[in-house]
Amino acid sequence: MTATPSTQRPIRIGSRKSQLALVQTEWVQTQLQARHGDRSFEVVTMTTQGDNILDVALAKIGDKGLFTKELELSMLRQETDLAVHSLKDLPTHLPDGLMLGAITRREDPADALVLGAKWLGYTLETLPAGTIIGTSSLRRLAQLRHHYPHLSFKDVRGNLNTRLAKLDAGEYDGLILAVAGLRRLGFGDRISQVLPASVSLYAVGQGALGIECRSNDPEILSLIKTLEDPETAARCLAERAFLRQLEGGCQVPIGVHTVIEQGQLRLTGLVASLDGQRLVKDTITGDPSTAEVLGASLALTLREQGASEILAEIFATVRSER
Numbered sequence: 090m091t092a093t094p095s096t097q098r099p100i101r102i103g104s105r106k107s108q109l110a111l112v113q114t115e116w117v118q119t120q121l122q123a124r125h126g127d128r129s130f131e132v133v134t135m136t137t138q139g140d141n142i143l144d145v146a147l148a149k150i151g152d153k154g155l156f157t158k159e160l161e162l163s164m165l166r167q168e169t170d171l172a173v174h175s176l177k178d179l180p181t182h183l184p185d186g187l188m189l190g191a192i193t194r195r196e197d198p199a200d201a202l203v204l205g206a207k208w209l210g211y212t213l214e215t216l217p218a219g220t221i222i223g224t225s226s227l228r229r230l231a232q233l234r235h236h237y238p239h240l241s242f243k244d245v246r247g248n249l250n251t252r253l254a255k256l257d258a259g260e261y262d263g264l265i266l267a268v269a270g271l272r273r274l275g276f277g278d279r280i281s282q283v284l285p286a287s288v289s290l291y292a293v294g295q296g297a298l299g300i301e302c303r304s305n306d307p308e309i310l311s312l313i314k315t316l317e318d319p320e321t322a323a324r325c326l327a328e329r330a331f332l333r334q335l336e337g338g339c340q341v342p343i344g345v346h347t348v349i350e351q352g353q354l355r356l357t358g359l360v361a362s363l364d365g366q367r368l369v370k371d372t373i374t375g376d377p378s379t380a381e382v383l384g385a386s387l388a389l390t391l392r393e394q395g396a397s398e399i400l401a402e403i404f405a406t407v408r409s410e411r
């Protein structure tokens with residue numbers, strides 16, 4: 090079948106400029122090109138607000154869409170047709186006119202411990218008291234404080250390469266980073282320990298890519314849908330519905346774990362207080378086709394178990410520090 094000239098314009102993929110973003114976007118570009126050989130796909134890079142703010146703890150900024158807004162505006166202005174995001178950086182509420190078009194197959198969503206040279210062979214369990222672990226995520230901080238009160242935690246910012254350089258320069262003894270980002274950038278061999286769910290529930294969407302597009306562009310939507318992984322999509326839709334029900338406007342220590350086993354989706358969710366003293370955690374199981382109902386329902390269960398109180402405290406603290 091011959092395509093009409095009007096469908097032959099290049100399809101423009103928006104991406105952040107970080108090395109991780111480019112690796113992910115180029116993967117999407119290659120996959121799309123392989124499936125739709127009659128079209129051409131080009132990458133348009135841009136800097137987002139989040140890339141410019143390197144000195145302030147992200148948790149304190151709290152604004153959503155820090156890494157996505159510029160990419161979204163460009164789609165709404167018809168300058169790009171789709172955008173590739175680390176799904177965990179994509180807010181649960183999208184701007185009018187845009188939608189989450191596809192969710193790709195997930196890398197290992199777990200968190201990892203990366204140690205400085207002098208600590209190789211140690212684990213979180215065996216590291217001596219006072220060892221300095223870098224993390225900028227309230228979710229990781231709260232859970233690690235809970236399980237390893239003997240360790241010290243220090244904020245770390247910057248992209249993955251910057252963080253590893255700071256570790257190697259001795260500013261930290263260890264870092265907690267996502268397995269997915271490390272592997273995608275070829276740093277998988279630096280992982281000392283993959284953190285089990287009993288220690289750290291991961292971030293909503295961690296390890297998956299989210300491809301965003303215009304809601305009124307069925308042509309682009311059908312192209313990107315071919316990259317969707319149904320199991321990852323069901324898991325991540327449950328996770329995102331869980332987060333959406335709990336959020337109130339800033340980053341909060343919320344973690345999840347999902348599996349699909351024997352056709353059933355099992356979602357575990359957690360809300361933690363900042364000091365790691367209180368963890369509210371529960372699990373729900375159901376049909377993957379009801380993913381979003383399961384997520385929202387688990388969130389309401391956790392609210393009844395004390396999550397609302399924890400979240401209210403966090404919002405009050407963050408607001409007073411801004």
Ligand SMILES: NCc1[nH]cc(CCC(=O)O)c1CC(=O)O
Pocket residue numbers: 175176177178265266267269270271294295296297
């Ligand atoms: N917070 C930033 C961020 N956004 C996406 C990833 C990579 C992991 C992923 O794709 O979920 C990372 C780095 C990290 O958390 O260590």
